[in-house]
Every structure is written in C-alpha cells, then in structure tokens.
Amino acid sequence: MATKVTSHDVALRAGVSRATVSIVLNKSDAVSLSDETRKRVLQAAADLGYTPNSAARMLVRGNTETIGLIISDPAILRTDGFIPQLLLGISEINREHGFHVLVEGLPLHPEKNPYESLVESRRIDGMIVLNPQSNDPDLKSLIDRSFPVVLVGSIRHPQEYSVNFTTRQGIAAAVDMLVDQGHRIIGTVPFSPKGQVATDVRLAALRKELARRGIDLPESQVEYGNSSAESGHMATLRLLRRHPQITAIMAGNDTIAIGTISAAKALGRSVPQDISIVGFDDLPFAAWLSPALTTVHVDAVKQGARAADLLIRLLRNEVIVERQIRLPTSLVTRQSCAKVPPRPT
Amino acid sequence: MATKVTSHDVALRAGVSRATVSIVLNKSDAVSLSDETRKRVLQAAADLGYTPNSAARMLVRGNTETIGLIISDPAILRTDGFIPQLLLGISEINREHGFHVLVEGLPLHPEKNPYESLVESRRIDGMIVLNPQSNDPDLKSLIDRSFPVVLVGSIRHPQEYSVNFTTRQGIAAAVDMLVDQGHRIIGTVPFSPKGQVATDVRLAALRKELARRGIDLPESQVEYGNSSAESGHMATLRLLRRHPQITAIMAGNDTIAIGTISAAKALGRSVPQDISIVGFDDLPFAAWLSPALTTVHVDAVKQGARAADLLIRLLRNEVIVERQIRLPTSLVTRQSCAKVPPRPT
DNA sequence: CTGTTAGCGCCTTCAC
DNA sequence: GTGAAGGCGCTAACAG
Numbered sequence: 150m151a152t153k154v155t156s157h158d159v160a161l162r163a164g165v166s167r168a169t170v171s172i173v174l175n176k177s178d179a180v181s182l183s184d185e186t187r188k189r190v191l192q193a194a195a196d197l198g199y200t201p202n203s204a205a206r207m208l209v210r211g212n213t214e215t216i217g218l219i220i221s222d223p224a225i226l227r228t229d230g231f232i233p234q235l236l237l238g239i240s241e242i243n244r245e246h247g248f249h250v251l252v253e254g255l256p257l258h259p260e261k262n263p264y265e266s267l268v269e270s271r272r273i274d275g276m277i278v279l280n281p282q283s284n285d286p287d288l289k290s291l292i293d294r295s296f297p298v299v300l301v302g303s304i305r306h307p308q309e310y311s312v313n314f315t316t317r318q319g320i321a322a323a324v325d326m327l328v329d330q331g332h333r334i335i336g337t338v339p340f341s342p343k344g345q346v347a348t349d350v351r352l353a354a355l356r357k358e359l360a361r362r363g364i365d366l367p368e369s370q371v372e373y374g375n376s377s378a379e380s381g382h383m384a385t386l387r388l389l390r391r392h393p394q395i396t397a398i399m400a401g402n403d404t405i406a407i408g409t410i411s412a413a414k415a416l417g418r419s420v421p422q423d424i425s426i427v428g429f430d431d432l433p434f435a436a437w438l439s440p441a442l443t444t445v446h447v448d449a450v451k452q453g454a455r456a457a458d459l460l461i462r463l464l465r466n467e468v469i470v471e472r473q474i475r476l477p478t479s480l481v482t483r484q485s486c487a488k489v490p491p492r493p494t
Numbered sequence: 495m496a497t498k499v500t501s502h503d504v505a506l507r508a509g510v511s512r513a514t515v516s517i518v519l520n521k522s523d524a525v526s527l528s529d530e531t532r533k534r535v536l537q538a539a540a541d542l543g544y545t546p547n548s549a550a551r552m553l554v555r556g557n558t559e560t561i562g563l564i565i566s567d568p569a570i571l572r573t574d575g576f577i578p579q580l581l582l583g584i585s586e587i588n589r590e591h592g593f594h595v596l597v598e599g600l601p602l603h604p605e606k607n608p609y610e611s612l613v614e615s616r617r618i619d620g621m622i623v624l625n626p627q628s629n630d631p632d633l634k635s636l637i638d639r640s641f642p643v644v645l646v647g648s649i650r651h652p653q654e655y656s657v658n659f660t661t662r663q664g665i666a667a668a669v670d671m672l673v674d675q676g677h678r679i680i681g682t683v684p685f686s687p688k689g690q691v692a693t694d695v696r697l698a699a700l701r702k703e704l705a706r707r708g709i710d711l712p713e714s715q716v717e718y719g720n721s722s723a724e725s726g727h728m729a730t731l732r733l734l735r736r737h738p739q740i741t742a743i744m745a746g747n748d749t750i751a752i753g754t755i756s757a758a759k760a761l762g763r764s765v766p767q768d769i770s771i772v773g774f775d776d777l778p779f780a781a782w783l784s785p786a787l788t789t790v791h792v793d794a795v796k797q798g799a800r801a802a803d804l805l806i807r808l809l810r811n812e813v814i815v816e817r818q819i820r821l822p823t824s825l826v827t828r829q830s831c832a833k834v835p836p837r838p839t
Numbered sequence: 840c841t842g843t844t845a846g847c848g849c850c851t852t853c854a855c
Numbered sequence: 856g857t858g859a860a861g862g863c864g865c866t867a868a869c870a871g
Contacts, residue, residue, distance in 0.1 A: 165857075167858090200611050201848080202615065202616050202849070203616055204552035204848080205848035205849040215617075218597075226578040226581055227579055233578055270547065271549060378778060378779035379782060411782045438752060439784050501865065510842090512866090513868095547863085551866080553849090555865085556847075
C-alpha cells in the first residue's frame with residue numbers, strides 16, 4: 150500500500166503553498182504563475198506520483214465525474230448481448246473526458262424510490278438509464294426535476310434526453326424484403342413482455358409497416374419472449390404450432406432469433422427454404438449463425454457513446470441542440486430469408 | 495433537483511446534535527441512546543429523505559464501498575458473452591453488502607501505470623481484474639503491495655486471490671467423450687492469442703488430457719481466434735484446410751464455436767455427422783444453436799459472485815481460508831458431437 | 840445520554 | 856506571485 154501522498158507533500162517538495170499546487174494542477178487562470186513555479190510543482194507532483202484524493206475533490210467541488218449506468222432489470226445481463234457493446238461505447242467516451250461509470254441494477258433498495266438514494270448519495274453526477282419503463286413514476290420525477298438523465302430507449306417524456314434508433318426504417322426494409330419475397334403470413338417474437346416501451350415500439354412499427362403493404366398482424370401471430378434464446382425457442386414453438394401457415398418470423402432480437410431458428414428446425418422446417426427469419430441488432434455473431442442471420446443492423450457501441458457524450462455535455466452545461474438522438478438502422482441481408490415456398494396442399 | 499439535506503437538517507428536525515444523528519444512523523454502539531431519541535432521529539431522516547453524502551463519508555472514513563471491475567481489454571466487450579454474467583454475479587453480491595461497482599477498461603491513461611491512478615485517486619477500495627496478463631508487472635506490484643485484488647483468471651502469483659474454474663476436469667470429460675467416440679485427430683481454436691494465461695491454461699490442459707488418451711496435439715492443429723465468432727470462423731477455415739483429416743474441434747468458447755460450426759459447414763462438412771465440435775462456457779444460447787452445442791459448462795454468474803464476495807471479505811479484513819477458489823466445470827452433451835465418421839478413401 | 844471539537848484532503852477566495 | 860483561512864458534509868473523539 151503506497152503511503153498516500155497529499156497536495157501538502159507536493160507543496161513541500163516544490164517549496165510552495167498548497168494553494169499554488171492546486172492552482173497549477175487545475176490549470177486555474179485565477180492568478181498568473183511563473184513558468185518556473187509551475188514546472189517545479191508539476192515536477193514534484195510527478196516525482197511523488199501524486200493523484201488527488203477524489204473524495205476530497207468531490208466534496209469540495211460537488212461533483213464526481215462519474216456517471217451511473219442503470220440497468221432496469223439486471224437479470225437480463227444473463228442473456229443479453231447488447232449491453233456489453235453499449236458499455237464499451239460509454240467507456241470510450243468516458244475515458245476521453247476522464248469520467249468513470251458506475252453500473253447499478255434496479256432496485257437498489259426494495260420498496261424505496263430506486264434512483265433517489267443513488268442521486269442523494271451524490272455518487273454520480275448523472276445517469277444513463279437502460280430500457281426504462283415508460284410508466285416508472287420515479288424516473289419521470291427525476292426528469293421533471295431535471296436531474297441529468299439520458300435514456301437508452303425512450304419513455305416519451307417531452308423533456309427526456311435519449312438515444313434511440315430509427316427502428317421504423319429498419320423494420321420497413323425488412324418488411325419490404327419479406328413481402329417482395331412473397332411472404333404474406335408473418336409472425337413475430339418480441340424480445341420482452343408486452344408493455345415494455347421498446348417492445349411496443351417495435352411491434353407497432355412492424356404492424357404499421359405490414360399494413361402499408363396491405364398485411365395484417367393479428368395479436369395471435371405475436372408470441373412474447375424474454376431476451377433469451379430459450380424463450381425465443383419456446384415462443385416460436387407456440388407460434389408455429391398455432392399458425393403453421395406462417396412463412397416468416399421477425400424475431401425481436403438476434404438472441405431470440407437463435408431460438409426461433411432452432412424451433413423451426415425442431416418442427417421440421419428448414420430455414421430459409423421453409424421459413425424465413427429476420428433478427429434485430431446484428432450482434433457480432435449474427436453473420437456466423439447457421440444459417441447466417443438476416444437482421445436489422447444497429448450500432449450499439451455508438452448508441453452507448455452518444456448517450457455518454459450527451460450526458461457529459463449536459464453535465465458541462467453545454468448547449469444541447471438535439472435532445473432526442475436517433476441513430477440509423479439498416480437491413481443486412483444474409484441467408485435466413487428466401488422466397489416463400491410453394492404452398493403444400 | 496432536490497435541495498440537498500444534510501445531517502445537520504436531520505439533527506435540527508429531531509432536536510438533537512449532528513453527532514447523535516451520526517451515531518444513530520451508523521448504528522454505532524459507542525454510546526447508548528434512548529430508543530426515544532433513536533426513533534426521533536430515524537423519523538426525521540425518513541421525513542427528510544436523508545441520504546448521507548458519500549463523498550464526505552469517503553473522505554472521513556477513508557473507504558468508498560466501491561469495487562473496480564477492471565477489464566484488461568475493453569474491446570472484447572464487443573463480442574464477449576461472458577462478462578455480462580460476471581457483472582450480474584458481482585452486482586448481486588454488491589447489493590447485499592451495499593457496495594457499488596465501477597467498470598474500468600485498461601489502459602486508463604496510456605503510458606502510465608494503469609492501475610495506479612485508480613488506486614491513488616482512492617475511488618475504489620479494491621478491484622476485480624478480468625483476464626489479467628500474467629506478465630503485467632504493474633498488476634504484480636499491486637499484489638505485492640497487497641492492495642486488495644481478486645483475479646478472475648490467474649497470473650500464478652503465490653499471493654494472488656483468484657476465482658477460477660477446474661478447467662482441467664471439463665476438458666478431461668470432453669476429451670474422454672471425443673476419444674470414446676473414436677476421434678483421434680483433434681484440432682482446437684483458442685479464444686485469444688497465444689500467450690494469454692487463460693488460453694495457455696486451456697491449451698495445456700487439452701494437450702495433457704489428450705496425451706493421457708495417447709493422442710498428440712501438434713501446434714499445427716491449433717489456430718488462434720480472438721473471442722469473436724468471426725475469428726472462430728476464419729481460424730477454423732485455416733485449420734481444416736491445413737488438416738482436412740481433423741474429425742473434432744475444441745472451440746475456445748461458445749462464441750468461437752459459432753464460427754467453427756459455420757466454417758465447417760462452409761467447407762461442406764456437416765456437424766456432427768462429418769465433424770464434431772465442442773464449445774466452452776455453456777453460454778445461455780449454446781443449447782439453442784443449430785446443432786445444439788456440446789460444451790463445457792461453467793457458472794459465470796457464480797464466478798462473479800464469488801469474486802465479489804472474496805474481495806469484500808478482504809476489505810472487511812475477514813479471515814480468508816481459500817485464496818484461490820476453483821469452481822467446478824462439467825461437460826454438457828448435446829448435438830454437436832457424434833461418432834467419428836468412416837474414413838472416406 | 841448529549842453537545843463540542845477536530846479534522847479527512849481539497850479548492851477557492853482574499854489579503855499580502 | 857504567494858500564503859492563510861474557511862468550508863464542503865461527515866464521523867469520531869472527547870468532555871459535559
């Protein structure tokens with residue numbers, strides 16, 4: 150354990166006062182110092198390997214240079230393939246700005262406002278909330294009080310800051326592709342239960358885009374999964390048993406798609422000859438599944454980076470022109486979709 | 495933004511001094527207080543929604559109740575399926591103990607001891623280091639100075655605290671299974687470049703277990719990947735082109751295995767009829783791949799939990815009986831392995 | 840049982 | 856240009 154070196158030690162070694170050390174190290178221009186002094190201080194700090202005590206700094210400055218990454222439902226960490234990329238994007242931006250990231254699952258404390266203690270303890274300056282619940286009153290109130298929050302996903306709050314994808318576009322492209330291939334009876338397996346914003350948004354988009362092409366998506370052609378491949382498998386089994394005439398399935402995400410493919414195969418349907426499957430996210434493994442997955446590409450790393458960037462701007466009181474950022478999506482065509490098979494009679 | 499409420503406010507409202515507030519809230523038994531007073535303080539704190547300022551507390555207590563999760567190479571977040579589970583395990587234990595987790599990638603600051611600034615800034619009380627490099631001198635010195643570090647993976651430091659798997663067992667079971675099925679020419683695609691501890695350990699284990707069954711693993715039957723399915727695909731292509739007579743491949747992990755399967759198929763070999771493939775990790779999607787992946791099961795969530803638990807014990811100066819924890823592994827037999835095919839002539 | 844007193848290490852005036 | 860002084864919010868001694 151290194152003996153802790155304080156600004157006092159640095160001051161001593163440089164032969165100046167602690168105030169001077171502070172001024173030099175924080176590049177304050179409150180007073181003009183001689184280059185000579187400045188250099189001496191810097192040298193002394195380097196010699197001693199001085200790093201300011203962050204707690205003391207936080208206390209006096211009132212900020213922590215730390216952002217919280219709030220994972221609404223930590224259990225999804227078990228199966229989710231998206232969050233790590235998001236985290237990568239966040240940490241890249243953080244490093245540029247000298248910020249840190251605290252990862253927290255909800256609820257922190259059962260039966261209490263889950264955000265409050267984090268905010269009140271002043272461990273973080275702001276937060277990025279993943280998969281927020283649109284009906285979360287505590288989150289709403291946080292935003293109302295204009296605590297710095299950036300949403301990954303939206304809760305449709307007029308004041309919210311958020312980073313999302315143009316889901317609609319990607320789905321439109323997927324629908325066009327499928328319909329052009331002759332598919333008319335299309336099912337879907339969302340990646341989380343009904344009622345979640347992200348799920349509902351994607352489902353609504355799918356329904357609208359299908360309608361645009363004159364196709365109906367009855368509720369019976371929707372079977373909800375929960376982000377795991379297993380749930381995708383089970384949901385697809387239910388879906389295809391109920392509607393054997395389905396010729397294409399839009400999976401809620403790529404992990405679900407893994408299960409969808411295996412379920413189709415388990416029912417004796419080969420992909421894509423007998424049934425077409427489209428994923429969502431384009432996780433790095435999607436191109437290497439068997440068959441290679443046709444999917445809607447999104448840039449998760451960038452989403453994380455933009456969210457962190459937005460939050461840090463907020464914290465720095467910079468002018469924000471775009472409160473709701475939308476990142477593009479695109480369809481990546483691979484091997485899991487094909488022309489609709491001739492109907493057996 | 496809530497007006498910040500300090501212990502002073504609580505004291506005022508409860509009609510006591512700040513010291514009393516502190517004593518009650520920290521359940522200190524230095525002095526005995528009347529239940530009456532105690533209750534008044536608690537009530538006042540609750541009314542006001544008081545949460546102590548963590549910076550102030552850190553400053554005076556000298557600890558942060560925060561552990562750092564150090565990801566040696568953040569880029570693997572892009573493709574890795576293991577870390578989220580680890581994080582889940584860590585955060586579960588953290589919550590039990592009121593700890594927080596700061597996720598950091600290395601290098602924090604290029605061309606400086608990457609751990610030092612984190613340690614010196616006193617933002618964390620201890621750290622969990624992922625995939626440590628065995629030759630990392632900075633990490634070694636940290637351990638030498640007995641800064642609280644728990645390794646996920648080992649660097650073979652006598653003083654280290656670490657949580658690992660009994661890799662050998664799982665690999666032994668896999669080897670037995672393959673050999674019993676008649677496989678004699680077995681290749682492998684490790685999940686990271688040669689020289690990484692985890693890679694070398696698994697490779698050495700594989701080599702020994704094969705030797706036990708009288709089988710040789712020449713270096714030419716090893717092709718290194720980098721944790722992505724893509725790299726697994728490419729490596730397998732190289733491997734099978736060089737050694738078409740290989741009948742079974744041990745993939746370094748399940749993500750690699752995805753690429754291994756697709757590569758085999760791309761070369762016209764069906765799995766498992768023509769070639770058998772074994773994964774490692776048993777990620778949640780492994781059972782739903784096509785074919786369902788036979789793989790060595792490890793409990794990543796538990797690994798994270800045990801690491802966090804160990805670290806917290808260390809921080810609390812509890813007696814540690816087991817410095818190096820080893821978690822069991824087991825072979826999960828599914829569809830990706832079969833008897834060796836009759837040799838074509 | 841309670842209040843007073845000192846800091847924790849740092850930053851920011853403000854005189855010098 | 857520099858040093859002294861005050862305070863961020865909390866806890867831990869110590870007297871009362």
